[in-house]
Amino acid sequence: MNTGLFIFDTKARELKEVCAKNGFEVQIYCCGPTVYRDAHVGNLRTFLLGDLITRTLTFSGTSANLIQNITDVGHMGEDFDGSEIGEDKMLAQSKAEAIDPFEIARKYEATFHRDLAGLNVIPAAKYPKASETIPLMLDLISNLIASNHAYVGSDGCVYFAANSFAGYGDISGNRLDSLKPGHRYEYVDDGAKKFHADWALWKAAENRTQMIWDSPWGPGFPGWHIECSAMSLHFLEGNVDLHLGGIDLRFPHHENERAQSNSAAGYEVVENWVHGEHLLFEGRKMSKSAGNVVLLSDVIAKGLDPLSLRLCFLENRYRSQMDLTWDALKAADTTLNRWRGKYTNWCEDGDVDEKFVADFTEGSLQDIQNDLDTPRALQQLRKLEKDEFLSGATKAACFEVMDQIYGLDLQRGEAPKVELTPELENLLEARRVARLDKDFAKSDEIRDLMAGLGVLVKDTPGGQEWNWI
Ligand code: AMP
Ligand code: ZN
Numbered sequence: 001m002n003t004g005l006f007i008f009d010t011k012a013r014e015l016k017e018v019c020a021k022n023g024f025e026v027q028i029y030c031c032g033p034t035v036y037r038d039a040h041v042g043n044l045r046t047f048l049l050g051d052l053i054t055r056t057l058t059f060s061g062t063s064a065n066l067i068q069n070i071t072d073v074g075h076m077g078e079d080f081d082g083s084e085i086g087e088d089k090m091l092a093q094s095k096a097e098a099i100d101p102f103e104i105a106r107k108y109e110a111t112f113h114r115d116l117a118g119l120n121v122i123p124a125a126k127y128p129k130a131s132e133t134i135p136l137m138l139d140l141i142s143n144l145i146a147s148n149h150a151y152v153g154s155d156g157c158v159y160f161a162a163n164s165f166a167g168y169g170d171i172s173g174n175r176l177d178s179l180k181p182g183h184r185y186e187y188v189d190d191g192a193k194k195f196h197a198d199w200a201l202w203k204a205a206e207n208r209t210q211m212i213w214d215s216p217w218g219p220g221f222p223g224w225h226i227e228c229s230a231m232s233l234h235f236l237e238g239n240v241d242l243h244l245g246g247i248d249l250r251f252p253h254h255e256n257e258r259a260q261s262n263s264a265a266g267y268e269v270v271e272n273w274v275h276g277e278h279l280l281f282e283g284r285k286m287s288k289s290a291g292n293v294v295l296l297s298d299v300i301a302k303g304l305d306p307l308s309l310r311l312c313f314l315e316n317r318y319r320s321q322m323d324l325t326w327d328a329l330k331a332a333d334t335t336l337n338r339w340r341g342k343y344t345n346w347c348e349d350g351d352v353d354e355k356f357v358a359d360f361t362e363g364s365l366q367d368i369q370n371d372l373d374t375p376r377a378l379q380q381l382r383k384l385e386k387d388e389f390l391s392g393a394t395k396a397a398c399f400e401v402m403d404q405i406y407g408l409d410l411q412r413g414e415a416p417k418v419e420l421t422p423e424l425e426n427l428l429e430a431r432r433v434a435r436l437d438k439d440f441a442k443s444d445e446i447r448d449l450m451a452g453l454g455v456l457v458k459d460t461p462g463g464q465e466w467n468w469i
Contacts, residue, residue: 001019001020001023001024001062002017002019003017003018003019003020003026003057003060003062004017004060004369005017005018005053005056005057005060005369006018006369006370006371007053007242007272007274007371007372008274008319008371009271009272009273009274010171010172010250010273010274010275011170011171011273015370015371016271016272018053018057018241018242018272019241019271020062020241021239021241021271022239024063025062025063025064025065026057026062026063026064026065026241026242027064027065027236027237027239027240027241027242028050028053028054028064028065028066028067028240028241028242028243028244029066029067029068029069029228029231029232029235029236029240029242029243029244029270030046030047030049030050030066030067030068030124030243030244030245031068031069031228031244031245031246031249031253032047032068032069032070032071032112032127033047033070033071033108033109033112034071034072034075034089034090035070035071035072035090035104035105035106035107035108035109035112036075036089036090036092036093036104036105036108037093037108038108038111038112038115038295038297039111039112039115039295039296040286040293040294040295041279041281041286041294041295041296041299041309041324042246042278042279042281042286043246044115044119044296044309045276045279045313045318045322046244046245046246046276047068047116047121048119048121048310048313049244049274049276049318049372050066050068050121050124050244051119051120051121051122051407052314052318052368052372052374052405053242053244053274053372054066054122055122055404055405055407056365056368056369056372056405058404059365059404059405060365060369065125065236066124066125067124067125067126067127067128067231067232067235067236068124068126068127069127069128069129069130069227069228069231070105070109070112070127070128070129070130071130071224071227072090072101072102072105072109072129072130072131073088073090073101073105073130073131073211073221073222074088074130074203074221074222074223074224074226074227075088075089075090075224076088076089076224077089077092088101088208088211088221090104090105090211091208091210091211094210100210101210101211102131102211105129105131109127109129113127115295115296118296118300118306119296119306119307119309119310119407120307120310120407120408120409121407122407126235128231128235130222130227130231131211133227133230133231133234134213134222136230136231136234137201137202137222137226137227137230138202138215138216139230140226140229140230140233140260140264141158141201141202141215141226142216143264144160144201144260144263144264145158147263147264148161148164149161149164149165149259149260149263149264150201151194152217153192153193153194154192155192155204156204156217156218156220157192157200157202157203157204157217157220158200158201158202158217159192159193159194159198159199159200159201160198160199160200160201160256160259160260160263161194161195161198162176162195162197162198162199162259163176163195163197164263165259165262165263167258167259167262168197168255168259169255170255170258171250171251171254171255171258171273172250172251172254172255174251174252174255176197179196179197199223199225199252199256200223201222201223201225201226201260202215202217202220202221202222202223202226203220203221203222203223204217204218204219204220205218205219205220205221208221224253225252225253225256225257225260226260228253228257229257229260229261229264232257232261232269232270233261233264233265233269238265238269239269239271240269240270240271241271241272242270242271242272242274243270243272243273243274244274244275244276245274245275245276246275246276246277246278247275247276247277247278248278249275250273250275254273258270258273275319276318276319277318277319277320277321277322278321278322279321279322279323279324280321280322280323280324281294281323281324281325282323282324282325282326283323294324296309299329301454302326302329302454302468303418303454303468304329304330304333304468305333305336305337305415307336307407307408307409308329308330308332308333308335308336309329309332310406310407310408311332311335311336311406311408312324312328312329312332314374314375314378314406314408315332315374315375315378316375317371317372317373317374317375318372319371336408336410337414337415338414339385339399339408339410340409340410340411340412340413340414340415341413341414342385342392342395343396343399343400343410343411343413344413344414345392346392346393346395346396346399347392347393347396348392348393349391349392349393349396350391350392350393350394351391351393351394352391352393352394352396352397353390353391353394354397356390356394356398357394357397357398357401360380360384360398361398361401361402363380364377364380364381364402364405365377365405367380368405374406377402378406381398381399381402384398384399418468420455420466424450424453424455427446427449427450427453428450428455428457428464428466430446431443431446431447431450431457431464432463432464434446435459435464450466454468455467455468456468
């Protein structure tokens with residue numbers, strides 16, 4: 001069944017129409033979070049891509065079935081090129097916080113759901129956890145061993161034989177014959193692999209005592225890539241119309257997943273591989289070491305509507321790298337507030353021109369169905385806002401209909417200005433007095449203190465003015 005939504009398939013390297021192979025519902029799998037920390041706004045950009053696609057499909061009359069996994073075991077630390085080094089991210093964080101690893105998982109799983117709710121994301125049909133789907137993975141691994149796509153190494157780990165899958169590299173362009181031996185894919189010191197590009201499906205527990213399970217090959221834990229094959233094959237019944245993730249997952253995660261899934265199923269399991277480009281913040285890659293990891297809670301702490309993040313993402317094409325800034329978030333917050341205020345007033349103004357609304361929303365949908373060109377669709381909305389001839393009621397109707405895709409809560413009404421706390425009021429007053437006394441050193445000191453507390457104070461001919469930073 002055709003859907004009218006065309007989207008760039010990384011493997012085919014061209015736009016392809018999304019189709020529901022089963023004839024009634026588009027099956028979507030989105031790689032979910034590794035729940036050892038809060039998701040940052042970059043992760044959220046990728047998760048919002050799934051929401052935008054399902055909303056677009058639903059809007060145009062096709063239902064979608066979205067599954068998003070929760071990785072709570074088996075995702076090892078990575079170095080700069082994605083090679084696995086170090087220990088399981090869950091166990092490392094469990095040590096750092098001195099909390100049981102399953103508790104760490106549930107804690108960050110809860111914040112993940114809180115963030116999605118704050119961003120108006122329509123929940124997926126299921127969020128299966130890796131730790132609760134081990135039997136699915138064991139079955140799949142056994143199947144791959146039986147069909148000679150995998151083997152048990154002398155170290156008790158089970159490896160996928162990369163050479164056994166002819167199409168390896170089709171998604172990323174990384175061909176096995178051009179991948180250099182010595183490039184690290186999995187355990188650095190992994191001597192039991194038969195070929196440098198093979199990867200572990202099951203890892204022997206060795207000295208590890210937590211987050212391990214029994215298996216036909218002894219106690220151990222699953223590799224990261226096998227979980228997505230096992231879950232997508234099982235929960236989407238062997239047919240994935242659309243597979244989503246951030247661009248960094250193209251290789252090796254998705255290349256390996258495709259090799260596993262296709263080898264087990266005997267056919268091409270995923271029709272469309274869709275990758276969202278990465279988000280930078282203030283021009284830099286977000287990383288803990290650089291100290292510039294931004295969370296949704298940081299956006300909220302600055303007094304900004306979390307949906308301003310959603311608007312910023314919609315104003316950029318998912319396939320372009322995007323540089324998010326605090327200024328852009330503030331501008332989006334102002335826009336949202338203005339639109340909500342206007343929406344309320346427009347509703348009272350005149351009659352709805354139904355024909356215009358139908359044409360306008362059809363035009364916007366066409367933009368979005370063209371590889372999710374939301375920036376172009378939003379330009380039309382901005383033009384509509386300024387139109388001097390249309391009735392307010394018509395504008396309000398267009399905003400309301402399109403918000404089913406944008407998810408910006410445009411009918412909410414304007415937010416009242418958040419007032420200063422009594423402590424900040426006192427500081428502002430102390431600064432006013434300091435300026436009257438011409439004690440400018442003190443006045444500057446208070447201004448800096450307030451800036452540190454998130455309030456920007458400016459001196460104007462009318463006195464002090466403040467704004468949340
Ligand atoms: P993780 O929790 O690290 O497994 O990542 C969850 C998702 O976020 C994956 O689809 C990643 O590809 C994606 N991702 C990671 N960093 C970024 C970023 N800076 N911008 C956009 N997506 C990202
Ligand atoms: Zn995945």
